[in-house]
Amino acid sequence: MKTVSIPCLFILLLTMLACTSSKSPLLLTGTAPTMVSDEFSFTEGPTVAPDGDVYFTDQPNNRIYRWSAETETISLYMEDAGRANGLYFDKKGNLLACADENFQLWRIDQNQEVEVLVDGFEQQNLNGPNDLWVDKKGGIYFTDPYYQREYWTRQAPDMDRQRVYYRSPDGHTKVVADHFVRPNGIIGSPKDKTLYIADIGDQKTYRYDIHKNGSLSEPTLFVNMGSDGMTMDENGNIYLTGNGVTIFNPDGEQIGQIPIPQKWTANVTFGGKDRKTLFITAGPAVYTLKLNVSGTK
Numbered sequence: 271m272k273t274v275s276i277p278c279l280f281i282l283l284l285t286m287l288a289c290t291s292s293k294s295p296l297l298l299t300g301t302a303p304t305m306v307s308d309e310f311s312f313t314e315g316p317t318v319a320p321d322g323d324v325y326f327t328d329q330p331n332n333r334i335y336r337w338s339a340e341t342e343t344i345s346l347y348m349e350d351a352g353r354a355n356g357l358y359f360d361k362k363g364n365l366l367a368c369a370d371e372n373f374q375l376w377r378i379d380q381n382q383e384v385e386v387l388v389d390g391f392e393q394q395n396l397n398g399p400n401d402l403w404v405d406k407k408g409g410i411y412f413t414d415p416y417y418q419r420e421y422w423t424r425q426a427p428d429m430d431r432q433r434v435y436y437r438s439p440d441g442h443t444k445v446v447a448d449h450f451v452r453p454n455g456i457i458g459s460p461k462d463k464t465l466y467i468a469d470i471g472d473q474k475t476y477r478y479d480i481h482k483n484g485s486l487s488e489p490t491l492f493v494n495m496g497s498d499g500m501t502m503d504e505n506g507n508i509y510l511t512g513n514g515v516t517i518f519n520p521d522g523e524q525i526g527q528i529p530i531p532q533k534w535t536a537n538v539t540f541g542g543k544d545r546k547t548l549f550i551t552a553g554p555a556v557y558t559l560k561l562n563v564s565g566t567k
Contacts, residue, residue, distance in 0.1 A: 296507070296517065296526055296563055303530060303550060303557035306337065307344055313551035314499070315368070315401070316539040317357040318565070324541035324549045325365060326556065327354045334367070337549065339542045342558070348382055353421065356401035356499070356537075361408055368399035368412060370419065375399050375412060375437065388412075388443050391435065394428040401455055401499060401537075405462045408439040409484050411446065413453040413467065434467055436484045446486045447478070455500040455510070455537070460566045466508055470496035475510065493522045499537025499551075503563045511535040515550060530557065540565020 311330035318324050322339035325347060334348040334357070352369030354376070360366055365378040366387075373396040375388035387410070390396055397416035404410050413434050416427045434447040434456070447453070452471025458464065458480065465486060468475040473496040479487035497510035506520040514535050517526035532552035541549045545564040550557040 296503075296561055297528075297559075301560055303528065303548075303559040306342070306556045306558055308555035310335075310554045310556070312536070312553060313556050314355050314536050315357040316499075316537055316541070316549050316551050316556075317359055317365075318539055318541045318545065318549075319359055319365075320363060322541055322543040322545065324539060325357055325359075326537075326549070326551055327351065327357060327367075329353055329355055329370065332371070334365075337541065337556070337558075339547070344556070348378070352376055352384070353419070356399070356412070358402050358404050358410075360404050360410075361406070366402060366404065366410065368402055370398045370400070371421065373398050375402070375410065387441075388435070388437055391429070391443060391445075395424075397427050397429065397432055400453075403456050403458045403465070405458060405480070405484070407462075407484075410437040411435070411456055411458065411465060412437070413456050415450075415452040415454055415471070432471070438484055444484075446484065447476075447489065449489065455497040457500045457502050457508070459502065459506070466492060466500060466502075468495075468497035468500060468510065470498060470512075472496065475500075475508075493518055493524075498535070501539050501548075502566045503540065503561075504566060505563060507563075509538050509548070511538055511550075515548070528559065 310328040314327045316326040324337040334351045336347040353371035354367040355370050356368040358366045367376040369376040377385045397414045400413045402412040415432050433445050436446045437443045450469045454470040455468040465478045475492045476489035477492040499511050501509045508518045510516045514530045515528040530552045535552040537551045541547045548559040
């Protein structure tokens with residue numbers, strides 16, 4: 271798979287838009303995203319493994335790929351991947367996947383053996399789990415929007431709400447937020463204090479306090495922008511996607527914009543051994559960008 275550098279004009283534009291946080295510059299001076307490959311159909315769901323490698327999906331082709339932090343190359347990890355969308359590693363090194371094909375939440379172990387963790391709610395099929403985040407106890411928050419897929423036989427959702435759920439470590443699943451038009455991206459803080467959820471259907475992103483039992487506080491509007499996916503850096507800045515990557519500080523003030531050539535930027539995470547490589551999925555392509563800050567761990 272080919273590696274392509276962005277043209278000089280784009281580098282100049284990004285340098286002009288480089289932003290700073292209260293602690294350090296976010297972007298290395300003069301750098302721009304590097305295209306690692308554009309040989310996919312639609313890339314999604316990047317997540318970092320304990321060793322710094324990044325796993326991501328090519329949903330239309332039903333595959334999961336791995337980007338090596340050591341060689342910065344991509345290899346096929348898994349086929350027949352349940353039309354996986356969002357991915358996340360649990361505390362035991364298992365890969366969790368929003369398996370959109372049959373509206374399920376999967377756990378994939380190191381031998382690629384699959385266990386279905388969630389298969390519906392209150393005797394109804396889920397809409398289609400999309401993105402997820404895992405707390406320190408092993409509980410899983412996941413968004414469940416409805417996007418009609420061409421590979422489904424059904425033509426309408428089974429349930430009339432698009433919600434966010436929490437699967438507790440003991441396997442119980444409950445609704446924790448249901449005020450959305452279409453929830454999508456989700457990320458939490460390292461100490462399990464705050465959760466951010468994007469309502470891409472209403473172009474808003476909300477912030478919640480996380481309670482000890484996994485439930486959430488009433489929502490507080492964070493920014494008037496939705497997002498397909500999101501991540502957080504060590505300073506608590508939030509990275510939203512859509513038109514490139516837009517960066518907000520913890521107060522909801524925009525502090526940066528990373529342009530991406532593709533029309534739609536789907537998702538983003540921090541990878542690499544030092545977690546300072548921003549890994550971006552955008553349509554058929556994936557990009558990397560070296561930053562001066564690391565992602566949350």
